[in-house]
Amino acid sequence: MNKIIEIKNQKLLRIINTLVLISVFFLYFNTLYANGYTEKNTNQSKLFNIGKTASKKEIAGWDIDVRPDGHGLPDGSGTAADGEDLYDEKCSSCHGTFGEGEGSWPKLIGEHSSIKTGISPEKTVGTFWASPSTLIDYIHRAMPFTEPQSLSWDETWAISAYVLYLNDIIEEDFIFNRESFASVKMPNFGNFVTDQRPDVHAIRCMKNCKKVEDISIKVALLGYASGAEDADQYTSGGSNSQKDETPMEIKKTLGQETYDIACKICHDQGVAGAPKIEDSQAWEARLKQGIDQLFAHANEGFQGTNGFMPAKGGQSQLTEKQVNDAVEYILIKNNLQMEKQ
Amino acid sequence: MKFIDKNNIKSEAKKLKPLDRRSFLRKAAVITGVSSAGLLSASNLPPNIPSWSKKLGRAVNVNPYGLPSKYAGNVVRRRVPWLTPDNIASISFSPLAEIKGIITPNGLVFERDHGGVPDINPDDYRLMIHGLVDRPLILDLDDLMRFPSESHIHFLECPANGGMEWKGPQMGRLQFTHGMNSCCEWTGVPLKYILEEVGLKPEGKWILAEGSDGAGMSRSIPISKALEDSIIVYAQNGEPLRPEQGYPVRLFNPGWEGNTMIKWLRRLEIGDKPYYQREETSKYTDLLYPYDKDRQHLKGKAYEFSFTMEAKSVITFPCPEKPLKSHGRYILEGIAWTGTGKIKAVDVSFDGGVNWVEAPLKGAVLDKCWTRFSIPFEWKGQELLIQSRAIDYTGYVQPTYNQLRGARGVNSVYHNNAIHTWRILKSGEVQSVQLSCRCDDE
Numbered sequence: 001m002n003k004i005i006e007i008k009n010q011k012l013l014r015i016i017n018t019l020v021l022i023s024v025f026f027l028y029f030n031t032l033y034a035n036g037y038t039e040k041n042t043n044q045s046k047l048f049n050i051g052k053t054a055s056k057k058e059i060a061g062w063d064i065d066v067r068p069d070g071h072g073l074p075d076g077s078g079t080a081a082d083g084e085d086l087y088d089e090k091c092s093s094c095h096g097t098f099g100e101g102e103g104s105w106p107k108l109i110g111e112h113s114s115i116k117t118g119i120s121p122e123k124t125v126g127t128f129w130a131s132p133s134t135l136i137d138y139i140h141r142a143m144p145f146t147e148p149q150s151l152s153w154d155e156t157w158a159i160s161a162y163v164l165y166l167n168d169i170i171e172e173d174f175i176f177n178r179e180s181f182a183s184v185k186m187p188n189f190g191n192f193v194t195d196q197r198p199d200v201h202a203i204r205c206m207k208n209c210k211k212v213e214d215i216s217i218k219v220a221l222l223g224y225a226s227g228a229e230d231a232d233q234y235t236s237g238g239s240n241s242q243k244d245e246t247p248m249e250i251k252k253t254l255g256q257e258t259y260d261i262a263c264k265i266c267h268d269q270g271v272a273g274a275p276k277i278e279d280s281q282a283w284e285a286r287l288k289q290g291i292d293q294l295f296a297h298a299n300e301g302f303q304g305t306n307g308f309m310p311a312k313g314g315q316s317q318l319t320e321k322q323v324n325d326a327v328e329y330i331l332i333k334n335n336l337q338m339e340k341q
Numbered sequence: 342m343k344f345i346d347k348n349n350i351k352s353e354a355k356k357l358k359p360l361d362r363r364s365f366l367r368k369a370a371v372i373t374g375v376s377s378a379g380l381l382s383a384s385n386l387p388p389n390i391p392s393w394s395k396k397l398g399r400a401v402n403v404n405p406y407g408l409p410s411k412y413a414g415n416v417v418r419r420r421v422p423w424l425t426p427d428n429i430a431s432i433s434f435s436p437l438a439e440i441k442g443i444i445t446p447n448g449l450v451f452e453r454d455h456g457g458v459p460d461i462n463p464d465d466y467r468l469m470i471h472g473l474v475d476r477p478l479i480l481d482l483d484d485l486m487r488f489p490s491e492s493h494i495h496f497l498e499c500p501a502n503g504g505m506e507w508k509g510p511q512m513g514r515l516q517f518t519h520g521m522n523s524c525c526e527w528t529g530v531p532l533k534y535i536l537e538e539v540g541l542k543p544e545g546k547w548i549l550a551e552g553s554d555g556a557g558m559s560r561s562i563p564i565s566k567a568l569e570d571s572i573i574v575y576a577q578n579g580e581p582l583r584p585e586q587g588y589p590v591r592l593f594n595p596g597w598e599g600n601t602m603i604k605w606l607r608r609l610e611i612g613d614k615p616y617y618q619r620e621e622t623s624k625y626t627d628l629l630y631p632y633d634k635d636r637q638h639l640k641g642k643a644y645e646f647s648f649t650m651e652a653k654s655v656i657t658f659p660c661p662e663k664p665l666k667s668h669g670r671y672i673l674e675g676i677a678w679t680g681t682g683k684i685k686a687v688d689v690s691f692d693g694g695v696n697w698v699e700a701p702l703k704g705a706v707l708d709k710c711w712t713r714f715s716i717p718f719e720w721k722g723q724e725l726l727i728q729s730r731a732i733d734y735t736g737y738v739q740p741t742y743n744q745l746r747g748a749r750g751v752n753s754v755y756h757n758n759a760i761h762t763w764r765i766l767k768s769g770e771v772q773s774v775q776l777s778c779r780c781d782d783e
Contacts, residue, residue, distance in 0.1 A: 047538055051484045054469050054477040062469055062608055065549055065559065068617050094426075104426040116641035118630030121752050128643075129623055138619040141557035145430075148456060148555045192626060193639070195647035197756070199748040202738040204688070204730075206697045215693045215726070217764060220510035220773045261427045317428070 064141055064149075068131035070181060074140075077177030078158025080165030086155055087162045090144045093268050099124075099166040103260060109167055112187045126167030130192055132184045136160045146265055255329025258322045262313030267330070273307020280334040287336055291327075298323050415439070418449060421517055424505075429457040430556070432499070434520030437655070437676070438662035443494065443704065443711040445523035447578050452585040453499050453521065455620070456556030459605055463589045468573070472549075472611035475540025482589055485573060488530040488538075493572070493595065495709045496678045498522040498650050500598035500625060503757035507746075510775045515660040518761065518773055524678070524711040527593050529574035532567045535609075545611040549618075550592045553607035560601045560625075561615035562594065566648070570595050573606065596680030596709035597648045598755070600625050621646065630750030644753075650680035652739050653758035654687055654714070654731035665769035668722050673700070674715040677731035683707065686732045687714040693726035693762065693776050694741065700729070725765040726776065742775055 066072040088097070095101055099108030110122025122128075125135055140156040142148045151159070161176040170176065170184060259267075259277075266274040275282035286294055299320050301311035312318045313326075385391040409416065418433040425431040435451040452458075463482045471477035499521035505511040512518045541564070548567055552558040562571065574593040575582060582588040587604025594601050600620060615621070627644040631637065654677035659665055677684045683706055688697040700716040714729070731739045740748075742759040764772040 048487060050487055051478040051480040051538070054471050054479045058479065059469065059471050059477060063471070063610065064557070065551070065610065065616050065618070067612070067614065069614065071612070071614075104423075115628065118640060118750055118752055121628060121630075123623065123628065125623075128628075129619075131617055131622070134617055134619050134622050137616075138623075141559070142456060142555070142619070145456075148557060191642050192622070192645040193642045195627075195644045195649075197644070197647060197649065197651060198735075198737055199636075200740040200744045202740040202744055204697075204732060204738045206688070208695060209697070210695055212692070212695055214777060215695075216777045217693075217726070218510055218775045219764075220513040257422055261429075 066133045066137040068133045073178045073181055074153040076153035076157050077175055078154055078161050079175055080162045080172045083158035083162030086159050093265060094145060099163065108163055115188060125163055126169060126187065128188050130186055130189050132164065132181065132186060135163060255325035258318060258326035259329050262315040262318060263326055273304065277330055277333060283330060283334050283336055294327050295324050298327050418451060419516060430455045432521060434516045435523045436516050437520050437657050438515045438660050443524050443713060444578060445525055447580065447583050450523040450525060450586060451521050453599065455558050456554045458585045459554050460584060461589060461605060466589050468590060468606060470535060470539045470609045473542040473545035473613065474611055478539050485530055485575060485590065488534050490528055491531055491572065492526050492528040494524065494526045494707055495595045496522060496524040496711050497599050500600060500755040504754045507751045507757055510773050513661055513773045515657060515662055519655045525577045527572060527574045528576035529572045532571040532573055535573060536567060541611060544613050547612050547615045549610040549612060549616045550603040550606060551608040552603045552605045554605045558603055558620060559618045560603060560621055561618065562601060566594055596650060598650055601648060625755060627749060627753035627755050630752050631748055632750060633747040636748060647756060651758045652679035652731040652733040652737050654729040654739060655761050656727055656729050656763055659765060659771050660763055661771045661773060664771050665720055665765060668720055670717060670719055672715050672717050675729050676711045676713060678711050679731060679733040680709055681733045681735050682709065683734055684712040684731055685734050688730045689716055690728045691718065691725050694728055722767055724767055727763050727765060728760050730760050
C-alpha cells in the first residue's frame with residue numbers, strides 16, 4: 001500500500017518538476033521578449049527597413065509615363081514629315097496607310113460628330129482621346145505592337161505628330177516637343193465627366209411589376225456557340241439563330257485568322273525578306289518544292305537567303321493544322337490552291 | 342501528308358477493302374469528332390462489375406502537379422476568336438456553368454491580356470515605388486513576402502463582361518455572356534503597409550500602377566483606395582499567381598474593375614493627379630448616349646474613372662450549357678456579387694420579371710465576393726423566362742436593360758450589370774434573350 005503511495009508521489013513529483021521547468025522557460029522567454037523581440041517594448045518605428053533605395057538613374061530608366069499637365073514629357077522633338085516614313089514602316093500594317101485601320105485593328109481617325117450622335121461612334125485618337133500626352137505615352141510604352149518600348153523619344157514625338165497630322169490637329173511642319181506640347185488641343189477635350197454611378201435607381205418590386213403582354217423577346221442572333229474556338233463540340237442547346245447576321249469577321253476562313261495572327265506582320269509588307277502575300281511568282285516558286293516542304297518551313301522555321309522565317313511565325317501556341325491553314329490561305333489568295341495535289 | 346476532309350471521308354472509304362474501310366472510318370470518326378461514346382459503357386453498369394474495379398489504377402504522383410480527369414475536358418476557358426484582332430491582346434472566358442461554390446480554380450480564371458503573357462523569373466522581379474514619397478524603394482519578391490500578409494476571397498471581373506450585349510443579345514452561352522468573371526482567395530501585402538514603408542507625402546493623391554508586360558498596362562488609382570483595401574498579391578488559391586494572372590506579383594483592388602488590378606506589377610508612382618493613360622481614356626471609360634429625357638445633356642460625354650463593379654447576378658443553372666432534360670423538380674442556382682460590399686438579397690423571376698420571389702443565399706456571404714443563391718422549382722414543360730436580381734447593402738437594386746440604357750444608351754461597352762434573361766423552351770433547351778428593349782420600342 002505504502003509502495004503504491006510512494007509511486008504516486010514520485011509521479012506527482014515528476015509532474016511538479018515538469019511544471020517548474022515550463023514556468024522557468026516561460027519566464028526566460030518573457031525576458032527575451034522584454035529585451036527587444038517584440039514591437040511593444042521597442043521604441044523604434046514600425047518600418048521594416050527592407051528593400052533598397054531606388055537611385056535617380058534606376059527611376060529614370062523605368063519612369064516612362066507622361067501626364068496631360070506635361071509631367072514626364074521627354075526630351076527630343078519631331079514633325080509629321082519626320083514621322084511619315086516611320087509610320088509607314090512600323091504602324092501602317094495594322095492601323096492603315098491613313099489611320100483608317102486594317103481589319104479589326106484600331107482606327108486612328110474618324111468623325112468626331114459620331115461621338116455626339118451616338119450612331120456607330122468612332123472612338124479614335126482624333127475623335128475621342130482628350131490629351132496628346134496619352135498618345136505620346138502610349139506609343140512609347142506599347143507600340144509597335146510586336147516591339148513595345150523600342151522607339152526612341154525622337155521617333156515617338158515624330159510618329160505622334162504624324163498621327164495628329166492625319167487627324168488635322170496639327171500641320172505637317174509643326175515641331176512637336178516639350179515647348180509646343182501645351183498648344184495642341186484635342187477635339188474631344190472636356191467631354192469626360194466623373195463617374196456618376198449609381199445612375200440607375202431601380203425599385204425592388206415583387207408582384208405584378210409589368211404587364212405580361214408588354215414583354216417582347218429578343219433572341220441572341222449569333223447562337224451560343226458561334227465564334228467559340230471549339231464551337232463544333234457543342235451539339236445540344238438552343239439553335240437560336242433567327243436570321244443570318246453573322247458578322248463578316250466570323251466568316252473569315254480559318255486560314256486567314258491564323259494569317260492575321262502570325263504572318264501578317266511580315267508577309268503583308270515584305271518585312272525581313274518575307275515574300276509578300278500578293279507576290280504570286282514568289283509563292284509559285286516555293287510551291288514547286290512541294291506543299292509538304294512549305295508546311296514544314298512554316299511550322300519548323302526556315303533560314304532562307306533573303307531572310308529568316310521563325311517557326312509558326314513565332315506563335316508557338318498555334319497547332320500544325322492552324323499553320324497549314326494559313327499556308328493554304330496564302331496559296332488560295334494567289335490562285336495556287338490547285339497545285340496542292 | 343494525308344488530308345482527311347469530312348466531306349471526302351465516304352468517297353475515300355469506298356476505295357478501300359472492307360476491313361481497311363472499317364478501320365479507316367473509325368480513325369476518321371476520331372479525327373472529325375464523331376463520338377462513339379455510349380457503345381461500350383453498358384458493360385460498366387450494374388449488374389456488371391466496372392472494368393476499372395478489376396485492375397490496378399495509375400501509380401501515385403504520375404502528374405506531380407495534379408490534372409483534372411480526362412473526362413472533365415469540357416471544363417475549360419474558351420475564347421471567341423472574332424472578338425479581338427489577334428489572340429495576344431485578347432480574352433478567355435471562365436466556364437461559369439461548370440464551376441461550383443465560390444472559388445474559381447486557378448486554371449479556369451478568365452484572362453484579359455493586352456500584350457501577351459510574359460514569363461518572369463522571380464529572381465529578376467523588382468517592384469519600384471517612387472514619386473511623392475520620402476524613400477523611393479526597390480523591393481524584390483523576398484522583401485515583399487516579409488511584410489504582413491492577408492488572404493481575402495474576392496471576385497475579379499472585367500468591366501467589359503457582357504459588353505457585347507449592350508445593343509441586344511449577342512452571345513448565346515453563359516460562358517460568353519458572363520464569363521469575364523472569376524472569384525479566388527488572393528494573398529499578399531496590403532498596399533498601405535508599403536506606403537508606410539516609403540513614407541507617403543501628404544500631397545500624394547493618386548498612384549500610377551504599371552505592369553512590366555509588353556503592353557506596359559497602366560492605370561491611375563486614388564490613394565484612398567490604396568489606403569483602404571488594395572493588396573499587392575503574390576498568391577491565388579494557395580499557390581503562386583498563375584502567369585496569366587500576373588506572376589509573380591499583381592495589384593488587387595477589391596470590388597473594382599479588373600483592368601485596374603495591374604498584372605506583372607513593376608512600378609508604383611505616387612503623384613498629385615491622375616495620369617490619363619490610354620486604358621483610362623480611350624478604353625475603360627463609358628461613352629454616354631442616354632435615352633432618359635433628364636439626361637440628354639450627357640450625350641457624347643463619357644464617365645472617367647468608373648471603378649466600382651455594381652451589384653450583378655446571373656443564373657448558372659439552368660443555362661444554355663445546362664438545359665433541362667426531363668420534367669420534374671429542379672434547383673435553380675446562380676451567383677451574385679457587388680463591388681460595394683456584401684450581397685443582401687437575390688430575387689428570382691420565372692415570368693420575365695412580372696413577379697419575383699426572394700431566393701435564399703447559400704453558404705458564405707463575404708465582402709466583394711461571389712455569393713451563391715438557389716431556389717427549387719417544378720418544371721412541367723412550359724416555357725419560362727428566368728431572371729435573377731441582386732440587392733446590396735447600399736439599397737442598390739440590379740437594373741433592367743431598359744433602365745441601364747435609359748441612363749447610358751448602348752455605346753458604353755463597359756459596366757453592363759443588367760438583369761439577364763434565360764428562356765427555357767418547351768424542349769428544355771435554354772436560350773439567351775433580352776426582353777422589351779426600349780431601343781426597339783422607340
